[in-house]
Amino acid sequence: MGSTTAPEMRTLPLACLTLLLLHRSPGTGAQEFLDFKLHQPQGNVSVTAGETLTLTCTISGDGPVGPVKWLKGWGSENETFYEFPRVTRAAAGSSTDFTILIRDVRLEDAGTYYCVKYQKSVHGVSVFKRGEGTEVSVYAKPSRPVVSGPWNRAGPGQSVPFTCTAGGFFPREIAVKWLKDGAQISAQQPQVTPGRTKSSYDASSTVSVTLQEGDVRSQLQCEVHHRTLPAPLRSSFQLSRALRVPPSVQVVAEPPSPVEVNKTVNLTCLVKGFYPGDVAVAWLENGTEMSAESPPPPAETPRGLFELRSLVEVQATEEKNGSVFTCRVVHDAQGPVSGTSTLRIAAPAKGGLSDRSQTDNDMSLLSSPGLWLGILLEKGLLGGLLFFFFRHGRA
DSSP states (O other), X not given: OOOOOXXXXXXXXXTOOOOOOOOOOSOOOGGGGTTOEEEOOOSEEEEETTSOEEEOOEEESOOOSOOEEEEESSGGGXXXXXXXXXXXXXXXXXXXXXXXXXXXXXXXXXXXXXXXXXXXXXXXXXXXXXXXXXXXXXXXXXXXXXXEOOSSOBOTTOEEEEEEEEEXXXXXXXXXXXXXXXXXXXXXXXXXXXXXXXXXXXXXXXXXXXXOGGGGGOEEEEEEEOTTOSSOEEEEEEGGGTBOBOOEEEEEEESOSSBOTTOEEEEEEEEEEEBSSOEEEEEEEXXXXXXXXXXXXXXXXXXXXXXXXXXXXXXXXXXXXXXXXXXXXXXXXXXXXXXEEEOOBOOBOGGGOBHHHHHHHHHHHHTOHHHHHHHHHHHHHHHHHHXXXXXXXXX
C-alpha cells in the first residue's frame, strides 16, 4: 500500500487539488475488500463566511487501487477541484485520513460534499465507495445597511418614502426595524430577493414618514437584525436632508404711513422660519427692482430654522406717494414669496401743515389747561345772563 507524498501533491496544477491514495492490496478479488470502510461522519455543517471549514473523511481496511477524492455535488454537476491554497489536507501524507480544510469560506462554497473512493481497472476508473455526504451551509453577515431618501425636498405635511437596503447575507430570514428619534415606527415587511452570489440574499425595506416643521433636528434610523449578528446593524438619515420649510415674509415701515413729505422711511423685510438657509432677497418699487444692500447671512434659531432681515431706506417725496414696495424672497430655488408696503404721504393742511401736523396741533390745543378754563368761564357767564333775564322777565 502506498500514497502520494506532499512534494508530489505540489506538482499538481495550482487550480486544483486532488486527494489521492493508490490503495493496493495483495490480491485482486472483490472478496478481499469486504473489510474496507469509508467513514464520512458529518451530515450537516454550518460555517460563517471567512472562517475555516473542516470536512472529515477516513478509511480503514484494504481497498482497491485508486484515488480518494472530495466531490462537491453529485452527478453531472459535481466538482473535484478547489482553489489552492484555500484547500489543504488536515493530515498530509496520511493513507487513512483524507480530512480537508477549506480556509476563508465563501458563500459559493455552500453545497453537499462527498468523500469518494475510486477503483482503477483495465476499463478505467469507477466509483468504488462514497460517503453519505456532508451538507454545508455558509452563513454570511448582511452588509451595513444604507438608508436613502427622496431626490427632492418636501414640505411639512407631505409623506415621503425612505428605503433601507442590506445584502449578501445567508440564511434568508432577516428583520428590519425603523425608528424616528428612538421611537419605533411601523413599516412594510422587508422584501428579500436572491443576491449577487449563489446562496446569498438581499433585503430592502421601505417606510413612509409625514414630515413636520420640527423635523429639522429629527433622525430616522434603520436597524437590521440577522442570526449572524451579535448586535443589530444600524444606519441613520437626518430628516433635515429631505425637509423644506418655506419662509414667511413681512414688510414693516418705520414710521408707518401716512408720513410727512421728504421724511426718511425705513422699510424692513422680516423673513422668518425657513429651512434650509439658501435664500435670496430683492426689493422692488412698483414692480421695478431697486438697488439695495445685500442682507447679512441668515441666523439659525433654537428650533433649527433660519431667519433674516433686509433693510432699505426710502425718501418720502410727493412723487412716491402711493408707491408699492415689495420684498421678494426666493427660497431653495422655489417660487418667490413676497411681502408689500404702500407709502402714503400726509396731505398738507391750511397754514402749510400736513394732515398729520394739523391733527397733532388740534390735539395739543384740546389738551391745553388754559383752553379748558376759558371755555368754562364762557359757559358760566352765559349761564348767569340767562338766569338774570329769566328772573326779570317774571317780575
